[in-house]
Ligand SMILES: O=P(O)(O)OC[C@H]1O[C@H](OP(=O)(O)O)[C@H](O)[C@@H]1O
């Protein structure tokens with residue numbers, strides 16, 4: 001069938017087209033089916049969206065990706081005809097019925113993820129298949145290797161390359177902003193790629209982006225690492241394990257991180273940047289991805305085994321995830337706390353201890369030092385880590401922030417005060433994250449929370465417990481409403497909530 005192109009100035013993130021419902025019916029396709037679009041002998045396969053009333057008969061809405069690929073302009077004539085769904089869809093269906101993927105099937109699925117050949121619902125089914133049915137270790141290894149092989153990789157001809165990664169899940173985990181400069185200042189190389197938030201209110205890429213550009217090519221990551229010793233780049237902007245960010249995009253709205261995807265996502269990024277020694281942070285505690293140290297140990301064993309299969313020397317740190325790391329949650333607040341701590345060489349003990357502990361672990365497993373923690377502490381206290389972070393920020397492309405107090409924080413704020421005198425007995429991670437997300441994080445960089453009192457700290461009636469920051473008044477309102485019904489900080493006593501009136505703060 002011949003139709004005329006209407007170029008839609010929208011990036012769909014995949015090859016997709018919009019068809020008038022009657023034209024779609026005429027060639028026998030429905031929402032999510034595939035068609036081939038042909039112009040001057042060149043063709044692409046595209047996922048169909050039905051645009052009820054928005055695209056007139058005889059026209060086809062083409063998103064930017066297809067327009068660029070086929071060099072299409074408004075009014076150009078193209079040929080279209082229906083084609084069948086990729087075989088990956090059949091493999092995904094097989095997993096949903098409880099079967100095991102083969103190596104070839106996983107490669108085919110990951111290639112289709114990278115090429116944008118899967119509709120949103122098919123990609124979601126792939127993630128849910130892992131979440132509900134799971135994968136065995138062979139499948140996890142094959143998926144990780146497919147994720148590495150379908151992207152670009154970095155090789156360093158000289159230097160000792162190390163890397164760290166967290167499985168995430170604990171709010172306020174800004175430790176990479178301290179660890180990377182400590183390692184880089186020691187002379188080791190750390191080409192770190194991070195993801196954006198998955199279940200939290202700010203991923204490391206969201207936090208670093210407050211200070212510097214995080215969109216980098218593979219060549220830039222290598223060049224900056226060789227120049228400064230380290231980078232903190234957003235994995236989704238590179239062509240390193242490009243399937244990863246596409247998978248994370250469907251995990252984020254569901255706030256789930258299935259174990260097979262988690263292992264593959266983390267280890268593909270480490271394998272592709274040429275790291276030899278890798279430290280994995282596994283936060284364990286209520287309201288995180290790992291509820292106990294025992295469960296953390298099991299996951300640590302899986303990381304070490306996957307590392308062995310990929311030729312990487314992996315060590316894990318099971319860390320205290322029972323409450324947020326440091327006192328801030330949300331991109332700008334976390335960047336502020338990380339930079340302030342480096343500037344003043346003091347700050348929240350959970351943030352400093354964790355950062356030095358993981359940097360120290362990297363020093364030890366790479367053979368750089370036996371007293372890893374002490375070496376990391378010396379670099380931190382000497383101010384070299386602070387100077388190094390500033391150097392990395394400049395090399396990546398600074399956002400013009402020279403010191404922590406220059407970082408803009410949301411201007412709308414509300415302080416929740418304690419209604420009792422006593423001590424903080426609990427901080428509920430998931431409520432803290434929900435609160436920061438309702439306030440606008442991670443999209444609104446200035447949104448988030450500042451935690452005034454952490455577990456065990458004493459409060460008087462009327463003392464501030466938590467300050468909520470937002471960039472817009474209505475988001476602040478929503479966040480306050482939530483906090484009133486779901487107090488994130490519990491002061492003394494044994495009663496967590498009263499139902500139907502939850503007002504225990
Ligand atoms: O907490 P959630 O959002 O689930 O996990 C995602 C975060 O965990 C990892 O942290 P890092 O890169 O090791 O610092 C990821 O890169 C990402 O920033």
Ligand SMILES: O=c1cc[nH]c(=O)[nH]1
Pocket residue numbers: 166167168194195198257261262263265266
């Ligand atoms: O990078 C990451 C971190 C946690 N979970 C993932 O799936 N990827």
